[in-house]
Amino acid sequence: MSETAYESLSALMDNEAEDLEIRRLLRQYADQPELQEKWARYQLVSAVLGGDASTETGVNLSRQIAQQIEEEPCYEVVGGRRTLKTGRSNFLRPMGSVAIAASVTFLVVFGAQRLSVSGTDVIPQASFANQSELSSFQVEQGVLKNGGTATYKNGYGEAQLASTGTKAGNLSAANDQRAKVRPATVKPVRDIDLYLQQHARNSALSGVGGTAFAKTAAFKVEQ
Amino acid sequence: MNDFRGIKSAALVRSGAYSVKALRFILVAIVGILPHYAMAESHVDTVQILERMSNAFKNSSYDGVFIYSQGTDVKTLRVIHKVKNGVEKERLIHLDGKRFELIRDGEKLSCVVPKTSEGPVEHKVPPSSFAQSFVSNVPELEKNYHISEDRQHRFLDREVMQVSIIPKTNDRFSYQLWLDKTSGILLKSVLKNTSGDELERFQFSSLKMGGPIPDYLFMIENMNQARVVNISKTSSEKTRTTNKGWRVGWIPTGFHSIMSDEVEVAPTFMGNLEYMKAYSDGLFSFSILVEKIENFENFSSGEHSSTVGATTVMSRKFTDLKSNYSITLVGELPVETVKRILASVVQESGT
């Protein structure tokens, strides 16, 4: 069992795992009992520390529930922008793989909408954008307008952290939990070819399979 | 002191099933080990053939036509490579669009462009030769990627070994390689994003190897219509960047700095560049550039990322009380990873 999977598990506890990481984890979770046990113990510790550990520590319903769920249909995202908003569509499909394929398409399409095209050789790339990310982008803007002072609260009162400029971008203005703040990205100030070329110089000799060649290909022949 | 006997942990950690689970774990472990033994031999082969790959391009003689695609952009090129008396000769010809060739003869490098073209071409010359573009540091690669041999195939009428290089973390891309079994040369590679979509492809469509590569293949045709520019090695200047005052807070696991403080900086960046760093994990790399920007209006804010094949360029602005900066990341990483790194770049306090 890899440390990576355990670390992903730990990140997932805190809602800090990346989407693809979670998918990978879930694929492993099904047939790795040690991963399941680890998850259970992590949860137990977290519950104890949170003061709400039930005294029912011997509960183990998951097997029976999993067996029953096995007979239930899988869900699929049908159209729509966000899985959480698709509640109305009660479309059920029996195949998990179909669902995954659909969600990937959805991500690609949605990612494409957000991609600002500049330069010539731009292709859309799957972007795991979601609403919370968009909103937290706005948060950051808000933070900046506040003169770079971000306030966050926790269960033990209020703390103020002052910082300058976009440094505040790393601070969540959420009041108690886990909002991810993304940087306010801007259009590169120069022709992107210049950056590509400089990058190629910086890393002239790294990569197999032609990543380095890709960098040399960045040296455009035509104008 | 804890008295563990008193606990008899039974109900504690869902443990009713623990002894059964422990047994199952042992079984899984034993079963799990078996295929590893079976795989061990082929793994050695894979590692060896990967190590052979970079040498193969440098030390063999070959003449081939290949395509390189990045997204919808596809380039066709011909490469002729020869080693004679220990001297490497290489000719790389762009077969599409305007004429552009690079001819290397040992240390000498010439660039061939149409006679009618004007202006400098130095900046269009890539920093390394084609043959040097396939360097692999397998031990480093193995730290960050699972390298596995998929299955054997025929490609370009050759027996090939198909190798997958899958990252151990999902913050970067993956590769599939098709390597000639006999020579180790890379015949095809496909770079995929984290969802498995193809971003870049390198693929020979014809390749002559082994036979003699005559010298005339390195001679420039239609000289009267060509402008040949000799590129001297000393023409590129190295600049020392201070590389202080900024800190990259987060980089993906396995990446390390690959750049000395003394770097070759394109003239465009001179004067404005405050900080520059490059990192690699043995397969992919990225650079971070911090530039001081006079004019804030040039920034158009919003969500911007420019992507060429697997390479993303993304900038973010930064303002301290005195100046405006643009922090740019360029590298072969997923947009999400780029954003995360970019967000972690901060000005060091006390500077």
Added chain:
Amino acid sequence: MQHEAPRIDADQKLVERVQNGDKHAFDMLVVKYESRVMSLVQRLVRDHHEAQDIAQEAFIKAYRALPRFRGDSAFYTWLYRIAVNTAKNHLVSKGRRPAIEGVELEEAEVVGIPKLQDIDSPERQLLRDELEEVIYSAINQLPDDLKTAITLREFEGLSYEEISQVMDCPVGTVRSRIFRAREAIDKQIRKLNLGDKTDDQSP
């Protein structure tokens, strides 16, 4: 206009995975909440087996209703509501009153049920105390950076990003410190099980 970061449900990602067709994600949610749901139900329905059936039914209902879960509330609030309703229906069908006198079910929905010590058998209480002791002593033995990271996370509820600011280190380091802290605690917890076996041999 005031911008406020959306409150992100810690279970959001797993919920999304279920909604995208991944049943194992639901299994993870079950493992996460089974003891808490069980404890809740047990307070309403005293009989252990009955409570178990109800908890199980609640999870199945939650699974079926998940496409309609819109994230307006946290997943666990929503799940508890389902559990309470399931228990309520069960009691109504049997013509019985909830086990806890003076506690309205609506109150139960917000998980504000007072802890009734008498439900806990002394052995269970002991187990729980021991568990707490092991966990806290494991935390106390952690190196400072790990201790700070896990404390900020578990007690203060800060995000990795916030912890990285507080501790002045990269987010990746926060993630790894928290992980290492959890592993260190986990190691101690696992010893509890190993303790069982060695105890049989040692005096």
